Amino acid sequence: MGFQQGFANDSLMMYRSGLCVDPRPFAREPVLFQYSLANPPLVETWGQGLWVFHNPNCNYPLETHAFPDTTDYRYENGRIVAYHSGWQPITSSTTKVSFPGTEASPASIGSFHSEINVETIPKAIAYSMIGDVDIDLPPMEERGWFGDTSSAFLGMICEDNQTNIWGAAILARDEFFEFHVIETHLNFPNRNHAWINLTTKIFQYLLKPQRIFPR
Numbered sequence: 599m600g601f602q603q604g605f606a607n608d609s610l611m612m613y614r615s616g617l618c619v620d621p622r623p624f625a626r627e628p629v630l631f632q633y634s635l636a637n638p639p640l641v642e643t644w645g646q647g648l649w650v651f652h653n654p655n656c657n658y659p660l661e662t663h664a665f666p667d668t669t670d671y672r673y674e675n676g677r678i679v680a681y682h683s684g685w686q687p688i689t690s691s692t693t694k695v696s697f698p699g700t701e702a703s704p705a706s707i708g709s710f711h712s713e714i715n716v717e718t719i720p721k722a723i724a725y726s727m728i729g730d731v732d733i734d735l736p737p738m739e740e741r742g743w744f745g746d747t748s749s750a751f752l753g754m755i756c757e758d759n760q761t762n763i764w765g766a767a768i769l770a771r772d773e774f775f776e777f778h779v780i781e782t783h784l785n786f787p788n789r790n791h792a793w794i795n796l797t798t799k800i801f802q803y804l805l806k807p808q809r810i811f812p813r
Contacts, residue, residue, distance in 0.1 A: 612636070613635065615631060617630060617688040627797075630715070630797045632713070643667045644667070648665065650669070652671065652672045669681065717744065720743070724743035731769065739759055740754060744793075744797060748804075750803075751768060752770075753800050764792035778813055
């Protein structure tokens with residue numbers, strides 16, 4: 599919050615990263631994000647990350663979003679329903695990079711990774727991007743597609759219905775800008791392990807400048 603108010607802007611570069619809510623109805627997983635506080639896509643408020651759980655039996659109920667920028671949870675029709683107000687982090691951490699004794703400020707040096715998002719994408723959109731790509735994995739059922747907002751990388755998680763073993767594949771563009779598989783991984787015990795491995799691998803690729811992977 600202090601960095602946003604102008605403190606240490608000439609001696610620090612700060613990055614915020616973590617997981618945020620993906621409110622789209624087809625998304626099962628959150629979005630993996632990172633952005634530079636020198637050029638943020640949004641301003642962090644006090645309400646970000648604050649969750650309000652409403653007691654259905656209380657005598658003096660609060661209205662939904664009685665507090666600004668919060669996520670409100672209500673018990674409705676036998677289930678818990680979340681009401682989001684804008685962008686909401688689930689987990690968030692800040693990395694500080696110091697530039698002591700330099701004449702150039704971090705803002706003038708620039709941000710190498712100003713903003714990164716790895717999020718769920720619909721299967722139809724993924725197929726429109728990859729065409730006829732042979733994914734070298736044992737016969738498995740596709741369970742989800744993911745990509746970054748720059749469309750440099752795609753990822754797919756899959757499951758063996760007989761063994762309940764999960765796998766993952768990462769795709770990137772070749773010298774002709776066509777997608778092909780650059781990594782596959784198997785033997786994950788569940789969907790969450792496969793998703794974490796896949797999105798972390800894509801995130802690591804995005805932190806490097808390479809975007810073309812020749813066959």
